[in-house]
Amino acid sequence: MKKLNQEQLDTFIKSFQKVQSVHCDQKESLYYLFQLFSLFFEGITNQQNISFTTLFSRIAYSSVHFNFKSSLTKDNHLFRRLVEQGGLKTEELNSLYQLGVFVLWQNLQHVYDVSTNIEIKRPHLKLEKVKSERKSSYRRVIKAFVVDYEDLEDPKFHFFDEKQPHLKKVGFLEKGHFAKQFKRIIKYVSLPITINLIDTNVNEENQYWAKAFVYKPDLLIGVTSISECFQADGESSLFYLAKKVLPNTGSIYMLIGNIVNYFLDELIHDSELSFKEVIPTIFQLAPLEFAKMPDDALRNLLKKVEVHFDNLKKVVKNELIDTGITKEKAYLEPSFFSPEYGIQGRLDLYHFDKAKKQSDIVELKSGKLFKANGYGLNENHYIQTLLYDLIMESVYNGRVKSNNYILYSSLDAKRLRYAPRVRSKQYKSLEIRNDIVLIEDLLLDQNQEVFDNIFNGLQPDKVPKTFNFLKRDANAFHEVYSQSNALEKAYYKSFFAFINREFQHSKIGRHGVHETNGLASLWLDPMNEKIENFRILSYLEITENLSLEKLPIIHLEMSEKSAKLSRFRIGDIAVFYPDDGTEKSALNNQLFKCTLVDMNVNKVSIRLRARQKNLEIFQQFKYWHLESDTLDGGFKVQFDGIFNFLKSPDEYKQKVLGLLPPEKSKNQVFYNNSKLTEEQHEIVNRAISSKDYFLLWGPPGTGKTSVMIKSFVDYYYNQTDLNIILLAYTNRAVDEICQSIDALLGGEYIRIGSRYATLEKFKPRLLSLKTEGIQSRGELQCSLKSNRVFVSTVSSFQGRTDLSGITDFDLVIIDEASQLLEPMLVGFLSKFKKYILIGDHKQLPAVVGQDKAKTEITDTLILEKTNLSDMSCSLFERMYSMSKMSGWDWSYGGLMHQGRMHQKILDFVSPNFYENKLEVIDGIDRLVDKPTFESKDELTNVLINERMLFIDTPLGEELTKKTNEAEANVVSKLADIWVRIYQDNKRDLTSNDIGIITPFRSQISMIGDLMNPQLSKKITLDTIERYQGGSRNQIIISFAVSQYQLLDSISNVSEEGIDRKLNVALTRAKENVILIGSAAILKKKEIYKKLIDYCSFIDYQEILNYEI
Template sequence: MKNIDKQIGELLFDRILETTENKSLKPKEKIPKYRSILDDLFKALTVDAKQYISGLNARSIYIFNEYETPKNIVDNTHALRKFANQVVHETEFQPTELDDKKSVYQLAEVISHFSKEAIPLKIIEYYQSSIDEITKKTAFKRPSLPTYDLYAVIEDVFIPFGEIEGKFCVLTCNTDSLGVIKLKLWNNKNENGFGSDLSVFGKIVEPYQNIYVTNVKQYKDKEEEFFTTDKSYVVLEPDYLIDAKELSECRQFNNKSFGKYEDNPLLYILNRFTKGEITDRIMVGNIVGKMLDDLVTDENYNYKSSFETVMRENSFGMLCIANEKGEYDRSKIQAIFIEANDHEKQLKQIIQNYKGKEIILEPTFISNKYGLQGRLDMLIDYGSESQQKDIIELKSSKNYPGTNIGLYLNHEAQTMCYDLLISSTYPNRIGYNSILYSSAPIEEKPLRNVDAGEKYLSKQELLMLRNRIVSSELKLARGIYEPFLEILSETFGPYPKFLEDLVVEFKSTIENLDETLKSYFFGFLKFIYRELQVAKIGSNDSYNKSNGYAELWKASKSDKIENYDVLIYLKVKEISDDFHIKLSLDKNIFSSVVNVSSFRIGDTAILYPTPNPDEIHPLKSQILKCYVVSVDANSIEISLINKQLNKNYFTNSQYWALDRDFRETGYKQLLQLLYEFLKSEKRVTDLVLGLSRPQFDNSIEIPKNGLDEVQYENVKNAVRAKDYYLIQGPPGTGKTSKVLVEIVRNLANPNNDIMVVAFTNRAVDEICEKLLSLKINCIRLGKGDKTYYWSDLSGRLKLDELNEIIQKNNVYVSTISTFANSLDILKFKKFETLIIDEASQVLEPQIIGFLKHFKKWIFIGDENQLPAVVVQSINDSKCDDAILNDLSLKNFRESLFYRLKKNAIKRSWTDCYGTLKFQYRMHADIAEFPKKEFYKNVLEESNDSQRTKIVDQSNFDSNPINQLFTKSRIVFVPSKIDLRSKINNEEAKLVAESIKHIADVYGEDFDPSKTVGVITPFRAQIANIRNHLDHKFQDITIDTVERFQGSERKIIIVSFAVKSTTQLGAIQSLNDEGIDRKLNVAITRAKDHLILIGSEDVLIKDRTFKKLIEFIKEKNGYLLNPLKVKSVPTDLF
C-alpha cells in the first residue's frame, strides 16, 4: 500500500481546520479549497511515479490501480473531486452546509487512509452531527444523450491483431459523467484510402494520460461501450498546448500523389533546434504585416512611416541583410522597400471589403479542448448582434499558389487550426475562413477561401498530427529518445526543399558526435524537454505548481487568489496611445481579498475581461498578452504586446483580471543553443566539457587602480587568460562594481570588442552605470529610454549611422536572454571577449551555444549564492551518466561556472579560478556565520568600521521593539506557528512595528530603498506584511530572496512564515556540498542589523538553521517577541 509521510498528513489535516474554522467563508468558497488539499495529497502519493501524471483524476486512478485501495476511499475521492468541480464551474450552483460537511468527511477519510493518521477530533466534530445524511448511498445514473463530448483518463489500451488488426482500438476510459467505459476508435478509411484512421491513437496514448474526445456514441445494446464517429475529434493531453502555425508546417506535399499531403510530426521537433535565418523575404513579410496594421488603425497611414518603424524595430535584421557580403550595402534595403510596397494595393482592397465591420488584428486564442494556441492575422467581427466572425490569414510570400492550385496545404492547415481555436472560444460562431496571398495581383484573386467548416477528415488528421507531437515530446521528457532518433533515419520525411541542407547538416552533426558529446547532448535534451513539460502542464513535485501554465484555465478562482496568481476586480483607468493601460483596484470589493504586490515590474501577464467578476474564464475571449510596467498600492500599469487593439474593446467589460503568462520561446532557445554548441570547433567543446586546460599569457601586467590585493590578482588573471577564467565573488566583495569594470577597462580597445552579459536587468543596469561613470562608452542591447540603449539609438539614427556606431563601439552589455535573441549581431560584428556576470545563475544551455563566437570567456559568480531557476525537482534533473559525472556534471540544473570550477579543483588547475576575499558590506558580527558556514573562513572585513559596537539608542528605550537593535547585530525572534500555510500574522505584525520603529529612529535619514528591506519566501506573506504596513512605507522592498540577490540594505528583516518541515524544502536551495544558497543570500544582504523571525520548532529540524539559531543564542541575539512580552515601566522604582 502507498502511504504519505506522517507530517504531510498532519499538515493536510491542519489545512482542513484552517478552512473549516474560517467563519467568513461560505461553502461555495470552502469546497474548492478541499479539492486543492485532495490534489496535494495525490501529488505527494505520485511524486515518485516514473511518468508524469497530469491532473487529480489521473493521479488518483494511478494510485487506485497500482495499489489496492478500499472501495469507500475510491468513491470518496471521486465524489469529492466531481462535486468540487461542479462548485467551481457552475457559477449559479450554491452548495449547502451539508455539502460542506460531507466534503470534509470524504476528504478526512481519504487523508487518514493514506497517512495512517487518525482524523483529528475537531474535524470529526465538524461533520459528526450529520453523519447519517452524509453516508447515505446514492445510485450512479448514466446520462442518455445522442452524442457525447468528454474528458477521460486512460486506464488501458487494447490493440487487436490478426485479421482485425488496424481496424480499431479500444480504450478503457475513466470519465466523470459516464463512469468507466470502453471506447472503440475506428479506422474509417475506405478502400480508396479516403477517411480518417482514429485507431492509430491506440499506438500513441499510454495509461493514465488524459484525452478529450467529441461526437462519441453509445452502442444501443451495450451500456458501457461507446464508439467514435466520422465526426469525432480525439485529443491527447489537451492542456499541452501546441502552436497552430508550427503544427501546420508539419503538413507537407506527398510527392507521390499530386494534391495529397503527408504529415510529419518529426519536423516539429527538428524545427525546435533551428533558428530561421534573417532574409529579405522575412523582412518583407514583417513590413507587409505592419502595413496591414497601419492601414486598419491609422487614418494617416503612410507607407514610408510603416517601413521606417519595421526597419527600426528590426535594425539587427536589416543590418544583417545590408552587411550580407561583408560590407554595408544600402541597395539591399532599397530593394526590400520597393518589393514590400507592391502589396499595398491588395491590402487596401481587402480592408475596403470589410468597411463597417470591426477588424481585430493579431488576436491570440487558446483552446484547452484541442490543445492549440495561435495568433491570427485578422478576425472580422460582425458585431454583438451576429455570431459571424471571419478569419483571414495573411501570406506575403512572392511564391504564391496559382488559381489552379488555390492554396498551399500548410497554409490551409494553419487556417483550419484557427477555425478550431475560434470555434472553441465562440461555440456558436459562424463565418468564413480565408487566406490572403498579398503578392498575387487582384485579377488572380489574392483572397482565397478555406472550406474549413465541415472538413472533419482534415481536422481529425491535424489533431492526430498534434497528438503524435505531444506524445513525442512527453517521451523525450522521460529520456525515451526514439522520436528524436527517427529524424536521423533514412526514411525521415517529407520535408520542404529549403530544409534539405539543414537536414543533412543536422544528421551529420548528431551522428558524428563522440561518446562524451553524445552523453552531454542527450542528457541536456531530456533535461530541457522535462523543463518544458513541467512549465506547460506541471509535475508530480508537490513544491511546484501542479498544472504549470495550465493553471491559467484549470485553477479555481479561490486557488488563484490564495496563491496570489491573479488580480481581479480591475477597472481600466487610462489607456495611452502605445497601449500602456492603468488598471485600478476596486477597493470596496478587492482590498481585503488579495494584494497587488504579487505582481512585479517586468512580469509577463495576461489580461482578460470578467463581465461577472465572480467568474474568471480566461479562454472565453481573446488573450491579451502584456507585461507589468509599474505597481502601487491602488493600481497596476501594464503594456500590451499587441499594440493594434481597438480601444473600444475595453468598453465591453467593467471588470478585468490579470493572470500570469508563460513564454515557450525560452525553451526553444535552449535547444537551439545546445545544437549550436555541438557545431563548435573542438577547442571550444573540449574547454566547455573540461577536457582541456585553459592557457594564460603571464607576461601581461595591469595597473592596480584602487583594487585590493585579491581583486587585483583576479583581474590580472582574467586579463591574462587566453581561454577562460572563473572568479568567485562572495557577498559584498565588489565582484561587479570593482572587478568586472576593471576587467573591461583593461581589455577594451579597438582590437578587442567585449560583450558583457548578466542574468538580471538589475545587474545589467549596475554594470552600465559603473562603466559610464568611468567614461567607458557602452551600448546596452534591448529596450529602454536611456541614450545608450540600442532601442533608443535605432529610434534616432539612420541605418548607415547605426552600422557605423556598431562597428566603432567596443563594449556591449546585455541580459543573457536579450543577447540570445540578438545573436544576429554576431554576423556583422566580431567580438574577442565574453564576460558573464551572475554566472552561477545561468544554466549551461543558456550560454554554450554562443561561446564559440568569442576567443575567451570570463565567468564571475558565486556558487554559494542563488542558482539558476529550474522548475523540475532536483531528483529529476540529477545526472547518472558516469561519463558526465567524471566531468563534474552531477546535476543538469547547475551552472557551467560551478561545474568548471569543480572540474578545475578536481584536476588541480589552480590557475584558472580565484576567490575574492575582502567583503565591504556586512558588519563583522553579521558576516561571522556565513564566513564559517559557507566560505570556509576565507572572508575578511575590509575596514575597521565593520567592527564597531552597536550605536547607543537609549532615547528609544521606552519602545520594546528597540531591544531588537540594541542587544545584538543579528537577532532571532521565535514565532508561534500560524494555522494558515505560507502566512504568519505574528511575524507580519512584528515586521510592520519594526519598520515603524526604524523610521522613527532614522528620522529624515530614513530611505525606503536603502534603510530596510524585508525578505520572505511566500507571496502570501509578502501581501500579508504589506497589509499590516502603514501606507507611507509601501515603497519598502518586501520580496522573495530571489529579488534581493545583488542588493543590500542597512537593516534586513527575514520572515520565514513556515509551519511544517515539509515547507523547508520550498525555502531552501542546497548545492551538492549542502550549502543553503537561499539562506546565504538572505542573511548577507544586511550591512548593520539582521532580524530573523520564524518558528524555531520547525526551523531547527534543518541542520543549517539549527546551527544559525545556536550561533545567535551564543551572541545574545535570541529574543522573545517584544510585542508579546509584558514590560514594567522603568521609572516605577
C-alpha cells in the same frame, strides 16, 4: 503505490484535526479543508512516472488503484467540483464543509485504516445534481482520463470524465488513422493518460464511439508548428522535429513577412496611408537588418514591399468590405487558446460581428503560391486556417460560424481567397498534432536508444525525395550530429531531454497545492487558487484606453474585488483578458498579449503587442485579468545552444568538458589601479592574463560588479581594441553594471533590452531608443561601430541575432553566471575568443522546475569522462569545481574579502557558508566599529547594538502553514521602531536602509496589511529570491514556518550541504539581522540551530508592547 509514511500521516491527521477545531470564517475553513483534501490525493498518487495536471485525474486514478466504492468516488468528485466552481451562497458553505470532513475521513479509513471514535455522518446537500447521459447522444468534445486499454481491432478503453466522474465508461475509436495512432501511443506511453474524444456518439449500450482524439490536450501546440508539417506532396511531424533541433536562421523572406504584417496593421488604422509615409517606420522595424544590407539589396527589397503595400491597400479599401469585413469590427493579432483541440494561435486579423454571430479569420501571407491545392491555396496555409477554425469552434462552443480567408499580398488579383472548412482535413491536422506531442514525450527521458530511433528519422536517405526542405534540414542536422563523438552525442541527448522537460513544465507543470500548472493554469486552476498563490492581477478596471495610439497603452486600476498582491513586476510579459463571469474566461475570449509597463499599489499599466482599431470588447466587459505568459523562445535558445556546442571547434568542446586544460598565457598583464585591494589586483591581473577563460567566484560584498567588472572594462577598453559584451542574468544586475561603467566610459556604450526593464537614467543608452533618432543606415553603422561596449541580459542579447555581421565581439564577461544553466551558455560562449564568468555558487542557483531526480545524469560515459553529474548545476559551478579539482589555478580565482557585512554577521556567515575563508576588507571602519546610532532606551539599545537577534514567536492558530500573525505583528512593529530610530538620530530613511524578507507571499500579504502604508516606498518587503543581489543596512527576516516539513520549502541545499537560501537572506545585511520565527520548529534543522544559538534573544512581547 507510494503513500504517506507514518510521520507524514500523523502530521496530516493533526492538520485535519486543527482545521476542525479552529473557529474562523467559513470560507477560510472550507478553503484549507480543500487544501488538505488535495494534499491527501497528492500524497497517495505522488509517483514520478505519472504526470497529473488536475485533481480530477488524481481522484480518478486513486479510485481505480485503491478500489474506492462508487459512492465514495462520487462524493470525492462532488466536493472537488463544488469547491472548484465557487460562487456558493453563505448558507451552502457549512454543508459543503461537512461533506469535506466526511469524505476526508472516509478516504483516510479506506486507504490507511485510520479509525475515529467520532461518528461522522454524510450531510445532505441540495447541490448534488449529476446529469445522466442521454442514450444515443452526440458530444463534440469529452475530456477522458483513460485508465485501461484492450488491444482490439477497434481500440477499446475505459475512461472517466467530468460529466459523471464516478462512473467508468467504455470508449472506442472508429477504424482509421486515429485508431492506429492510439495503439502507437499506448505502445510508448504508460497509462493513465488524458485525451479529448472528438465528435463522439453514445449508442444504446452506453458505448462512446469517437471519430478522433487529442492526446495531452492541455499541452498546447502552436498552429503554425502544425501547419508547417504539411506540404503539397504530403505531411510529416518530422518537419516539426527538424525545426526543433536546428537553430533559427533569419532570412530576407522573414523580414518581408514582418514588414507586410506591419503594413496590414497600419492600413487597418488608416487606409489612406501612402508608401512614402511608412518608409521611415519600416526602417525602425529592423534597423540592424537594414544596416547590414548592400544598397542594391535594399533598393530591391523596397521595390518588393511596395508591391505588397499597394496590394494590401486595395484589399483593405475594397476586398475586405466586399466580403463584409469592416475595420471597425476587426481585431489585430488576437491570441486564442484551445485546450479542447490542444492548440493555440495568434491571428493576423479577426473580424467578429456579435449581432450576426459571425466571425471571419484572415491569415496574411507574403509568400508566393507553390503547388497550390484544389482551392488555390498552399497546403500549409490552408491547414493553418482550418486549425484557426477549430479554435473558433472551441471558443464559441460551436455556436458561431467562421469564414476563413487567406490573403496573398504578392498577387495581382484574387488576393483574398476563401478556405472552406473540411472536417477530414481538420482530423488529419489533429493527427499530426498528436504525433508532435508523442515526439515531445519520447524526448523527455535520457533514453539514448529512443533518441537514436527518433533522430534516425532525420537521416537524409530516409526522408522522401518530395520533401525537399526536410531533406535540406536533415542534411544540416546530420552533417553536425554524425561527426560528433559518443561523449558529445550523449551530452547533447541528455541536455536535450533536460530542456524538453523544462519546456513541458512551463506549459503544463503539475497539479499540486504548492505546484503550478504552467501556462495551463490559465484554465485548469480555479480563480481562488490563483489569487491565493498570487499568480493573477484580478478584477482590474480600465481607466484609460490608448490602444489606438502608436504606443498602445491601457491604464487600469484595482477594484474592490482585486487581490492587491501578485508576483508581477514591471517588464513582465502577460496575457490580458476579460472576465465573463465564468472560470473559463481565458478560453471563451480572445487574449491580448502585453507587457506590464507600470505598477503601484492601486494602478497597473500595460502595453499591448498590437494596436487596436476595434474597442468594442474593451467597452463590453467591466473587469479584466492579467496572468503570466510564457515564451517558447527561451527554450529554443537552449536547444540551439547545445546544437551549436556540437558545431563548435573540438578544442573548445574538450576544454568545456574538462578533457583539456585551458591554455596558459605566456604574457602576464600588469594592470594597476590604486582603488583595488591587493587581492583584487592579483585576481584582476590573473583574469586578464588568462587566454581561454577565467572563472571568478565572488561572495556577497566582494565588489564583483562595482570593482572587478569596472576594472576589466577599464583595462580592455583603454588598453586594447577589443569589442566587449557585458551580460548578466537579471535586469537589476545589468543596471548595476551600467552604474559601475557609466562614468568610466562617459556614457559611450549601448544597452540592449526593454525600456520597461531599464532604470530611467540608463534609458538613453538603449539601442532601441538610439535607433529612433537615426535617419540613415550609415549613421546607424557608424554609431554601432563607435561603441565597443554593449551591456545586456543574456536572454536579450541572445535574441539579437541581427547584431552579427555589424559588430563582432571578442570578449564576453557574464555576471550572475551561477544562475545560468549550462545550455544557456555552452554554445553561445564558443563565438568569443575569451570569456570571463563571475558568480557565487553558494547562493541561489538557476531556477529549475523538474524534480531533482530527473536532473541527474544517467549516462555512464558522461559520468566517467567528465565532472558533470547534475544538469541543474550551472556551467559556472561545474567548471569552477572542475578547474579547482584539476589544479588549473590560472583559470579561476575567488574574492575572499568583503565590504558589506559587519564582522559580527560575518562571524556566522564565513564558517557556515564560505569555508571560514571570507574576511572583512581592511581599512573599512564601519565593518568592525560600534554602531553610530544612539539609543534612547533599553530595547532600542539592544536592537542597535546586537548585530544578530532572534525573536521566538508562538505558532499561532492560523490554518495556513505559510502565515504567522504573531510574526507579522512583530515585523510591523519592528519596522516602526527602526523608522523611529532613524528619526531620533536625524537620519533620512532611504530605500537602501531597511529590508524585510519572508519566504512566502501569503506572509508578505499579511505583513503588508499590518504595516504603515507610508513605509511601502521606503521599505522593501519581498521574498529571498527577489532580494538576491541587493543589500540593506537592517534586514528583518520572518520565517513563518509552522511545521517541520516546511523547512525544506524555505531551504535550497547544495551538494556541499550549504543552505543557499539562508545564505542569501543573511548576507543582504550590512549592519543588523533580526530573525523572527518558532525556535522549536527551526531548531530541528542543524543550520538553524547553529544560527539561533549564535544570536542574541529578545522577547516578542517586548516588541509588541513597546510604545513609540
